[in-house]
Amino acid sequence: MKLVVLERDSVGTDIDVSCYEKFGEVTYYPNTVAANTAERVKDADIIIVNKAPMNETTLKDAPNVKLICLFATGFDNVDLAYCKSRGIKVANVVNYCTPAVAQHTLLLAMVLSEKLAFYDNYVKSGVYSAQERFSNFDRAFTELEGKTWGIVGMGTIGHKVASLAEAFGCRVIFYSASGKSSCTEYERVEFDTLLQESDILSLHCPLSDRTRHLMNREAFAKMKNTAVLINVARGPVVNTQDLYDALMEGQIAAAGLDVLEKEPMAMDNPLAEIKDSTKLIITPHMSWASTESRNRLVEEVVKNIEAFLAGQDRNIVNP
Helix, strand or coil, X not given: CEEEECCHHHHCCCCCCHHHHHHCEEEECCCCCHHHHHHHHCCCCEEEECCCCECXXXXXXXXXXXXXXXXXXXXXXXXXXXXXXXXXXXXXCCCCCHHHHHHHHHHHHHHHHCCHHHHHHHHHCCHHHHCCCCCCCCCCCCCCCCCEEEEECCCHHHHHHHHHHHHCCCEEEEECCCCCCCCCCCEECCHHHHHHHCCEEEECCCCCCCCCCCECXXXXXXXXXXXXXXXXXXXXXXXXXXXXXXXXCCCCCEEEECCCCCCCCCCCCHHHHCCXXXXXXXXXXXXXXXXXXXXHHHHHHHHHHHXXXXXXXXXXXXX
């Protein structure tokens, strides 16, 4: 059996992926783009992929493909209907990064709420050593306890964040972007109520027609000017220009982003102009990528392949 790992580096070179070699001959590529995908998969029985396109153009000359395994939960890069027409099963990985993303969400909220960037720089700049008093709290900061934490998207990650926020003494409310949430543990509210009442608002929803630019000029205008926005969902859920304007005009206090509308960050992204890390923190789409998460991701793909070879459907997204 021939396996092709199209984007081996997408899980990090520090993670061992030799576990796939027990299934047969494995060819590894550090990265793959649309232009070279078809050539690389033409002899494959199993394809392991992250973002490279899986569609008729890239797969039509690959007659032996039986299974596509995703190094991801999302499958936007796969033409599921075409794969199904060919009898190719597609398996994703779910819930592997929940602890990491939830942790990063809390981290962004706490760092911004406590103005840690200011105080770290205050000490390292030498100003603290030059002052007479033992303490400094020139930039006011706040506690999480007693605040209202709003959530968009009460899935697995949203639930985890809710439990952590609750442990810090927050009141948790949420808005169901799909309108189909079955969550009863936390108070469900309308979108306007979420905007008006949230001290911290974190986004954990999929990108869809309903959520694209959900956070826009009109939404920011309804938020508290002391509110903090956290986006660890998908970049296009937030309108970039409108967020920039909201931060510069003081409609909201701060934002923490792990995702952007265009990744890597575009050189002309207006958010790059904001250098104040008490107002804006941006991380490079890494909240999912703890060492533990990436090991789980690799191991879950192994389990998906084992199940397929045993004639079982595991995490199949095109049954």
